[in-house]
Amino acid sequence: MQLLKDKIRTSAKITDNRIIQVDNFLNHQLDIALFNEIGKEFKRRFSAKEITKIVTIETSGIAIASITAQYFNNVPVVFAKKHAGLNMNKDVYEAKVFSYTKNQEYLIKISKDYLTPNDKVLIIDDFLASGSALLGLYSLLAQSGAEIAGVGIVIEKTFQEGRKLIEEKGLHLESLAIIDSLQDGQVIFKE
Amino acid sequence: MQLLKDKIRTSAKITDNRIIQVDNFLNHQLDIALFNEIGKEFKRRFSAKEITKIVTIETSGIAIASITAQYFNNVPVVFAKKHAGLNMNKDVYEAKVFSYTKNQEYLIKISKDYLTPNDKVLIIDDFLASGSALLGLYSLLAQSGAEIAGVGIVIEKTFQEGRKLIEEKGLHLESLAIIDSLQDGQVIFKE
Incomplete structure (x- = not known):
């Protein structure tokens, strides 16, 4: 997706040749016009799929998922x-996720009220890197019996193992910007 | 806002005569069509104001703020x-907030890159009850020198002290559903 790649080139900050910080438009300040173009692109890529629900994970996935839902x-x-x-329903699906950006393990939860075996779910998230968050969501969805119709990612880094882990589950994965390298502070996209 | 009040009446769960749980459409599962109507209503109520940025707080404010921004x-x-x-910029405005639903004090942060004295800010949040989160946002915005053009709240509970604290700051506050009482598990809206 050219618009997104252009935005990454002009606005992302690269550190340590492997971390890309996009607080300027995706993770802290949110570019709502860009999110609408992202939503349209996910619709184009998953247009053949019947989707009854979009599932994402706190925090950065929420705005993208919400804008995208308008196109579904x-x-x-x-x-x-x-x-x-403390008010959350105690009857939940849960899974462990390790966050590298926070160096901390989380227990992620979805109330059983909001996922059923009849759901056909599009998973949306901002990043795919190690794949830990997505595997956690996969586990929650597997527990619920819902069908995973696809996985839509805004930015994927190919130099970590996320894609391999997702494809091993047989999932249809679409990433809008795929980064092969951040060496020397340069963003190299996959052709 | 009648549509919102109807949704609260049919979908909210009341506990302890003071806690209203709206995970069904606002805090866990998100009703995107309703959020669009909420966004339109905020635009109607703040139509006279020039707004350059919408500011909210993790987590439940994010989706509402993002959908609302489309109408601004x-x-x-x-x-x-x-x-x-760990990737977050270290140059931040910060303030303490106490969360009653998590019984925990937080340090909330906004990067100095994303608030300037030229900004005219609409604050959006899901709930106004004790007012702690809003006072934290007020502090961040005061530190930045940005102007607060208004405060838009989805659900306000009048039996806690939030409104008083906000109005003491001289802010223009608009709440879309105002709840006077949850006694006996019944939602009584302010007329």
Whole structure:
């Protein structure tokens, strides 16, 4: 997706030749016009699929998933909680996820009320790198019996093992910008 | 806002005569069609104001703020982080917030890159009850020198002190559903 790649080239900060920080438009300040173009592109790539629900994970996936849902007939968005409040229903699906950007393990949770075996789910997230968050979501969805119709990612880094782990599960994965290398602070996209 | 009140009546769960749980459409599963109506209503109520940015706070404000921004010419959304990652810029505005639903104090943060004295900010959040989260956002914005053009809240509970604290700051506050009482598990809206 050219618009997204251009935005990454002009706005992302690279550190340590492997970390790409996109707080400027994706993870802290949110570029809503760009998110609409991202939503349209996910619809184009998953147009053949019947989708009844979009599932994502706290925090950065929520805005992208919500804008994207508008292009899928306003299907409900459900986000897995990393920091459940005291008011949360106790009857939940849960899975462990390790966050490298926070160097911490989380228990992520989705209430059993919001996933059923009848759901056909599009998973949306901002990043695919190690794949840990996506495998956690995969586990929650497998517990619920819902069907995973596809996985839509905004930015994928090919030099970590995420794609391999997702493809091993037989999932249809679409990433809008695929980064092969961040060596020397340069973003090299996969052709 | 009648559509919202109807949704609260049919879908909210009341506990302890003071806690209203709206995970079904606002805090865990997200009703995107309703969020669009909420966004339109905020635009109607703040139509006289010039807005350059929408500011909210992790987690439940993010989706509402993002959908609402579409009705304000796609202005950027910035969310205060409760759980900053290791990659976050260290040059931040910060404030303490106490969360009653998590019984925990947080340090909330916004990068100085994303708030300037030229910004005219609409604050959006899901709930106003004790007012702690809003006072934290007020502090971040005061530190930045940005102007607060208004505060838009989805659900306000009048039997806690939030409104008083916000109005003492001289802010223009608009709440789309105002709840006077949850006694006996019944939702009584302010007329």
